[in-house]
Amino acid sequence: MGRNKRANNKQNSGKRSQTGGWKEIEKENLKWETYYKKQPIFKDDEEFETFKKFCKEGLPLTFRFTNGNNITTNNDRQKEILTLFKEKILPNLHNVEYENEIIPAPVTIPWYKSDENDDILWQYNISKTIIRKKDQFKRFQQFLVMENVLGNIARQELVSMIPPLLLKVKPTDRVLDMCAAPGSKTMQLLEFLHSSEEATGFVMANDADFKRSHMLTHQLKKINSPNLLIVNHDAQFFPKLFLDNDFKNFMSFDKILCDVPCSGDGTMRKNVNVWKEWTIQGGNGLHQIQLNILKRGLKLLTCNKYTKDSNELIGNEARLVYSTCSLNPIENEAVVAAALREFNSDPYNVKRGERIRLLDSSNDLKGLKRVDGIHWWKVFNREAEELAEYDENSDKCVKMSKSMWPPTKEEIEEFKLERCIRIYPHLQNTGGFFITAFEKYKVGEENAPKRVKLDETEDKEEEQVAAVTNNTTEPNLFIFLPNDHEVIQAIADYYELSSSFPRDTLLVRNASGQPIKSIYYTSPIVKNVIQTNEQRLKLVFAGVKMFIQQSAMKSTPENNIANVTSRFNWRIQNESLPHAMKFMDMEKNKLIFRTTDKEFVKLCMFHNFCRYEELFKIDPEFKKYIENVNVGGCAFIYFDRQGSETDIKENLMFPVWLGKNCLNFMINKELQQELLCKLFELKIEAIKALQEKESKQAKIKSALVETETQVEATPDSVGPVIDEASEQK
Numbered sequence: 001m002g003r004n005k006r007a008n009n010k011q012n013s014g015k016r017s018q019t020g021g022w023k024e025i026e027k028e029n030l031k032w033e034t035y036y037k038k039q040p041i042f043k044d045d046e047e048f049e050t051f052k053k054f055c056k057e058g059l060p061l062t063f064r065f066t067n068g069n070n071i072t073t074n075n076d077r078q079k080e081i082l083t084l085f086k087e088k089i090l091p092n093l094h095n096v097e098y099e100n101e102i103i104p105a106p107v108t109i110p111w112y113k114s115d116e117n118d119d120i121l122w123q124y125n126i127s128k129t130i131i132r133k134k135d136q137f138k139r140f141q142q143f144l145v146m147e148n149v150l151g152n153i154a155r156q157e158l159v160s161m162i163p164p165l166l167l168k169v170k171p172t173d174r175v176l177d178m179c180a181a182p183g184s185k186t187m188q189l190l191e192f193l194h195s196s197e198e199a200t201g202f203v204m205a206n207d208a209d210f211k212r213s214h215m216l217t218h219q220l221k222k223i224n225s226p227n228l229l230i231v232n233h234d235a236q237f238f239p240k241l242f243l244d245n246d247f248k249n250f251m252s253f254d255k256i257l258c259d260v261p262c263s264g265d266g267t268m269r270k271n272v273n274v275w276k277e278w279t280i281q282g283g284n285g286l287h288q289i290q291l292n293i294l295k296r297g298l299k300l301l302t303c304n305k306y307t308k309d310s311n312e313l314i315g316n317e318a319r320l321v322y323s324t325c326s327l328n329p330i331e332n333e334a335v336v337a338a339a340l341r342e343f344n345s346d347p348y349n350v351k352r353g354e355r356i357r358l359l360d361s362s363n364d365l366k367g368l369k370r371v372d373g374i375h376w377w378k379v380f381n382r383e384a385e386e387l388a389e390y391d392e393n394s395d396k397c398v399k400m401s402k403s404m405w406p407p408t409k410e411e412i413e414e415f416k417l418e419r420c421i422r423i424y425p426h427l428q429n430t431g432g433f434f435i436t437a438f439e440k441y442k443v444g445e446e447n448a449p450k451r452v453k454l455d456e457t458e459d460k461e462e463e464q465v466a467a468v469t470n471n472t473t474e475p476n477l478f479i480f481l482p483n484d485h486e487v488i489q490a491i492a493d494y495y496e497l498s499s500s501f502p503r504d505t506l507l508v509r510n511a512s513g514q515p516i517k518s519i520y521y522t523s524p525i526v527k528n529v530i531q532t533n534e535q536r537l538k539l540v541f542a543g544v545k546m547f548i549q550q551s552a553m554k555s556t557p558e559n560n561i562a563n564v565t566s567r568f569n570w571r572i573q574n575e576s577l578p579h580a581m582k583f584m585d586m587e588k589n590k591l592i593f594r595t596t597d598k599e600f601v602k603l604c605m606f607h608n609f610c611r612y613e614e615l616f617k618i619d620p621e622f623k624k625y626i627e628n629v630n631v632g633g634c635a636f637i638y639f640d641r642q643g644s645e646t647d648i649k650e651n652l653m654f655p656v657w658l659g660k661n662c663l664n665f666m667i668n669k670e671l672q673q674e675l676l677c678k679l680f681e682l683k684i685e686a687i688k689a690l691q692e693k694e695s696k697q698a699k700i701k702s703a704l705v706e707t708e709t710q711v712e713a714t715p716d717s718v719g720p721v722i723d724e725a726s727e728q729k
């Protein structure tokens with residue numbers, strides 16, 4: 001059986017017709033074929049045919065092991081889930097037979113490594129349809145789905161992972177992702193930023209489309225990075241930002257990703273509609289906006305400084321990566337060449353001694369098969385007429401620009417477009433992609449980089465940007481709490497948080513500026529960026545939810561908590577617990593109950609309302625503990641797993657809500673599923689059935705609770721995170 005049969009994904013190859021039947025999209029497009037055959041991209045017709053054959057096939061499955069949803073603290077997560085995959089899942093994927101052929105097992109991709117692990121990226125040449133059909137894949141599929149929901153595995157097209165890798169993000173970098181939605185590359189940028197324990201930089205993810213910037217929020221909030229900001233600007237006019245209230249010097253970005261909107265003809269293996277919709281005008285029409293975004297990125301990029309004598313870089317390297325999922329030179333080399341030409345001849349840049357150039361990436365990503373960028377190409381108008389040169393007075397050049405044409409001989413020498421990277425589907429069975437890395441540089445600075453003084457009057461581009469990005473008048477919904485706020489004080493006292501707990505980076509997301517429902521935390525630099533640029537930034541999202549006011553909490557005579565103060569009903573969100581734990585004395589904190597008993601944890605995790613009597617039977621120590629803590633508040637069960645035999649080796653701590661007679665584990669459904677699967681080897685179907693049953697019982701119980709005025713918190717209140725909109729009301 002050929003690759004075609006296995007990897008072809010029927011799900012993506014058609015569209016419902018109006019009569020409701022399934023209509024195959026024909027994988028042919030004569031305009032596309034003629035256009036690409038005329039470009040100097042493929043060696044000969046034979047190579048084009050191979051390329052086309054691959055374009056018609058579905059993509060193999062690729063998946064990457066990430067550092068999980070506690071991106072700031074959980075560095076062992078990647079190793080742990082990877083080991084689980086290699087020991088428990090992978091052996092079942094060897095020698096799988098389908099239609100009398102053995103499907104080769106997944107293989108690792110050598111050019112994607114983390115500091116700790118060499119084999120974090122895997123490729124499996126099999127379609128989703130077969131995976132769903134065949135029982136042998138069931139466990140593998142469940143594993144992928146579950147770990148993906150939990151943020152431990154990222155499902156992303158192989159070639160789409162290259163641009164963030166070439167940016168070489170460090171934990172100290174200020175990173176801007178100019179066109180970020182849906183966010184798969186931003187996710188990688190955050191992984192790199194958090195590759196060491198203390199990230200002092202940040203990632204700002206931007207998208208011009210309001211809805212898509214919210215989609216970005218949905219994708220990225222699950223990884224809980226306090227160093228992330230999501231904003232909503234047109235990248236062509238991305239505002240200049242400042243730090244530390246120093247309004248004389250603008251803040252430049254050390255790493256910028258320009259993954260611009262494009263015709264997407266490198267994605268036709270996945271998006272079959274490209275076959276139907278591809279036109280010459282598609283690429284031509286995007287050229288100018290792509291160039292504008294790239295030029296704006298280059299403007300905002302930190303300038304690398306080199307010593308005069310030895311030409312050595314002073315300080316860290318800043319870079320910008322430009323990428324598209326298109327193979328069209330008009331969207332790629334033409335944009336890159338135009339940016340080089342325009343930037344390096346702009347009097348403003350010349351006066352400041354700043355230039356840009358392409359970086360040589362040939363030694364990066366060893367093992368990745370690639371082709372050099374091209375120096376010339378053919379330009380066609382929407383009528384498919386080949387045009388030798390630009391003529392602004394000609395009707396044939398309507399809606400075209402001079403920058404679409406190839407560079408001159410001298411420019412070819414200077415631009416080094418061969419440094420661009422082209423990836424074709426047939427090179428290593430992937431989608432198509434174009435990537436190149438730029439640097440902005442200045443020679444002759446002996447000392448540490450100086451900040452650039454603004455001189456707006458000489459800068460034409462800034463005038464344009466200022467005209468578009470008038471100060472935002474929207475109310476600020478991201479308000480930092482004063483560090484002596486009484487609620488913060490009460491929370492710190494209740495949880496016995498040490499004096500080093502950072503109280504000054506806690507914020508609320510409502511116009512009143514008071515902690516109504518949730519309190520979030522950010523990194524110090526994110527706070528700085530938000531506060532200094534309140535008037536300039538259209539901020540959509542920042543902050544990791546840390547404390548939540550438990551709404552089910554009411555004070556009644558029956559539950560013995562008649563005089564509850566606010567401190568009792570603020571619980572710690574599970575995802576923020578590892579961060580909070582850094583400021584707790586794990587030995588002495590009286591809210592922590594330690595257990596090594598798997599059965600104890602199992603019982604707690606199995607039931608929404610786990611009765612104390614049952615737990616006392618398993619561990620009599622728990623009775624003493626309960627007598628010493630406040631009923632009606634949040635506490636913790638610490639599962640000490642040293643020397644444990646099961647898959648998860650790390651110790652686990654869970655927030656629990658202590659009711660009068662029973663407790664609730666305050667973890668979400670997905671984590672509950674993962675832990676029940678891994679710790680107790682339960683089948684996912686059984687867990688889901690159990691969750692449903694418990695949820696029904698919880699509802700009945702809640703109703704009873706109302707009538708009996710016996711207050712308990714239900715894990716339903718943990719469930720879906722309250723969205724900002726509802727909170728802002």
Ligand SMILES: C[S@@+](CC[C@H](N)C(=O)[O-])C[C@H]1O[C@@H](n2cnc3c(N)ncnc32)[C@H](O)[C@@H]1O
Nearest residue numbers: 179180181182183184185208209234235259261
């Ligand atoms: C190729 S996609 C980006 C994919 C993304 N980098 C990822 O890996 O998930 C291009 C994105 O650019 C956004 N976009 C289009 N025009 C834009 C503009 N002028 N400024 C900023 N974003 C823009 C689109 O909404 C779209 O989400």
